[in-house]
């Protein structure tokens with residue numbers, strides 16, 4: 001039986017970390033399925049033409065939050081279905097990102113992560129791959145202006161993909177190209 005994520009939120013092993021954010025929206029309906037907390041990481045190296053969030057590019061902008069503060073904001077909205085980590089580039093603060101995806105996934109939130117990296121690039125970095133342990137969907141690839149398409153669900157340009165991580169990792173692990181992951185939550 002699923003734990004009740006509000007009355008029985010389990011964080012006894014949670015380690016509070018610092019994270020630089022461009023902002024938080026606690027009632028997003030465009031960053032993944034259902035009603036979501038959208039957490040915008042600050043800092044990105046890509047400088048994509050037509051970036052939807054240019055104020056999130058600077059590495060010195062935004063504000064420092066503790067990951068505990070983000071948990072408390074989520075818990076204050078009992079209507080939330082999930083949490084989306086976007087930016088900016090969330091993987092540039094991969095320790096804090098891991099900390100957050102783990103606590104939210106273990107408490108039965110739907111977890112989405114946006115990144116300018118492709119899925120294949122994520123698979124090559126050990127400290128990035130571990131984030132996938134606790135991710136439901138990954139939206140991969142940088143925004144490309146001449147591939148912009150306003151009709152895409154959760155994406156800004158047609159090169160980006162909404163990847164069902166649970167299904168994709170199972171497919172990979174059933175193939176020759178196995179990845180060593182702890183998939184206990186699946």
Ligand code: SF4
Pocket residue numbers: 044045046047048050051052053054056057087088089115116142143
């Ligand atoms: S990856 Fe995203 S945040 Fe970074 S420059 Fe491109 S569109 Fe902007």
